Amino acid sequence: MSARLALPSGANKMRPTAPWFRPLKRILQPNGAIRGPQTLRRARRTHSQTASKWFALCILALACTPPPVVREGWDAAQGPAALLAASASLAQFADLTAEAAIELRRGAVRQRGTALVQLVNPDLFRVEVRGPFFTHIFTALLEGDSLTVYGRALERPLKGPLRGRLLTTLTGLEFGECDLRYALLGLVEPGAIVGPVEYPRTGHAVVALSSGRRAWLDMQRGLVLRESIPLPGGDVLLRELGEYRREDALYLPRRVELRQADVVLVLHYKRYALNSGLDAGQLQQGGMSAP
Numbered sequence: 001m002s003a004r005l006a007l008p009s010g011a012n013k014m015r016p017t018a019p020w021f022r023p024l025k026r027i028l029q030p031n032g033a034i035r036g037p038q039t040l041r042r043a044r045r046t047h048s049q050t051a052s053k054w055f056a057l058c059i060l061a062l063a064c065t066p067p068p069v070v071r072e073g074w075d076a077a078q079g080p081a082a083l084l085a086a087s088a089s090l091a092q093f094a095d096l097t098a099e100a101a102i103e104l105r106r107g108a109v110r111q112r113g114t115a116l117v118q119l120v121n122p123d124l125f126r127v128e129v130r131g132p133f134f135t136h137i138f139t140a141l142l143e144g145d146s147l148t149v150y151g152r153a154l155e156r157p158l159k160g161p162l163r164g165r166l167l168t169t170l171t172g173l174e175f176g177e178c179d180l181r182y183a184l185l186g187l188v189e190p191g192a193i194v195g196p197v198e199y200p201r202t203g204h205a206v207v208a209l210s211s212g213r214r215a216w217l218d219m220q221r222g223l224v225l226r227e228s229i230p231l232p233g234g235d236v237l238l239r240e241l242g243e244y245r246r247e248d249a250l251y252l253p254r255r256v257e258l259r260q261a262d263v264v265l266v267l268h269y270k271r272y273a274l275n276s277g278l279d280a281g282q283l284q285q286g287g288m289s290a291p
Helices: 019-027 037-064 080-086 166-171 180-185 280-289
Strands: 095-106 109-120 124-130 136-143 146-150 158-161 204-208 214-218 223-230 236-247 250-260 263-274
Touching: 080 204, 080 214, 080 223, 109 180, 109 280, 124 180, 124 280, 136 166, 136 280, 146 166, 158 166, 180 250, 236 263
Parallel strands: none
Antiparallel strands: 095 109, 095 263, 109 124, 124 136, 136 146, 146 158, 204 214, 214 223, 223 236, 236 250, 250 263
């Protein structure tokens, strides 16, 4: 006679699916009888094989993850000022072309697309945004402090100053005194450290910069992780910089997130081309002729 386990009334009709019911389900047969030793051994063997497969998959995933980028030749003893001086700046290249996946979230509304970002020093910057099926949304061309926006939905190009409302209307973000090129590319504008350096935890520092900016530094890796920019009215534009990769001699963040209130703009850069010979005429012509 097979042994039976005393269960509450109606237990045979239970369909245990929660994790804490699974061991009981492996021991009991559908009629409530305890499974025999051979059945239990098979169940344990199957469970062990499944666990081994998951363990192997986890090891493989970890092996495929690239190691964190560390600035070559960097020593934390050099200090925050040296880290900021070593960070990439616009002065280190003549021109740049970058492709990125872009996402804009305004509250519960989420929009995705792609962006082609191009720069020719000293003061020409162009961003072309396309939506699903490569549909052209708009092109923004910055020449010095003058911003021009082209788009299919616009009867004519819109022009305005960089610090005006046009840029805020496009993105929902205010940039204050922040340089738009630095903001979107994930670079940190040069600035002197003012005030004492904070060390919130081992290997990390927070510094106050000119114009009220603050930067969070990874002193072990030699990289800038975050920056806050004060805005008129007491608001703050927060930038998160991550997934750094080395491009030639520069260390550039592949992921740039800008956040203000309930508006979030994320650029995930896929490819960079530095000093490719791009000239101002190409950017100006491309901005006006985007389909």
